[in-house]
Amino acid sequence: MAILVRMKLAEALALRADASRRVEQLRSRITGSARYQEGEAPAEDAASLVGEAAEVLDQLETLIRRINRTNAATPAEGGTLTDALARRDVLRLRHSLITSAADAAAGDGQRGYRQLRSELKMIPALPVADLRRRADDLARQVREVDTLIQRLNWETELID
Incomplete structure (x- = not known):
């Protein structure tokens, strides 16, 4: 998810919702792949999913900060x-x-x-x-x- 430099507040709110959904999807995939049966391969690489979730969460934090600043400054x-x-x-x-x-x-x-x-x-x-x-x-x-x-x-x- 790329955060655009110039956008309307409504667009940022939509991106925030998308990022929140993405984090929940990644959480589900991580928990499904965090353990696997000996002799089998995990469905997905849980460590890379954790890294991907960290990136999405960093972007989400940036969006939330910008949204909050905008809300506080908008008459x-x-x-x-x-x-x-x-x-x-x-x-x-x-x-x-x-x-x-x-x-x-x-x-x-x-x-x-x-x-x-x-x-x-x-x-x-x-x-x-x-x-x-x-x-x-x-x-x-x-x-x-x-x-x-x-x-x-x-x-x-x-x-x-």
């Missing part, structure tokens, strides 16, 4: 791209939390009625409709921040 609506990434991550967590709370309060996946009068009725402890509205608003915010991040990724040159 994005009242902060930096790093700030926008943090905002998106937390919005996703908030959305997940509120959705889970609404699902639990609504009894999703559970029987919501009594078969016998002697059974206890389950009552929601949280306002389901309000939680669903909050989840919808959070999903909209995630989409907006994600769109901003994607636009900046394609507009921004990667910093050395």
Whole structure:
């Protein structure tokens, strides 16, 4: 994997993903060839695979450093791209939390009625409709921040 000198941030992110996948593939091949039965030949040369993985990891480190520097230096609506990434991550967590709370309060996946009068009725402890509205608003915010991040990724040159 050659690291280009000039590229957009989005291209570097794609290269980072490719390098991460390559490392995992090499890990699998290394573990499959690290031991072999006496009298047999290993499927692959594990030592050369370890060397190849080291090269890919060095390139990955360089990419990650450049991506992080670029994210920290790129302005994005009242902060930096790093700030926008943090905002998106937390919005996703908030959305997940509120959705889970609404699902639990609504009894999703559970029987919501009594078969016998002697059974206890389950009552929601949280306002389901309000939680669903909050989840919808959070999903909209995630989409907006994600769109901003994607636009900046394609507009921004990667910093050395």
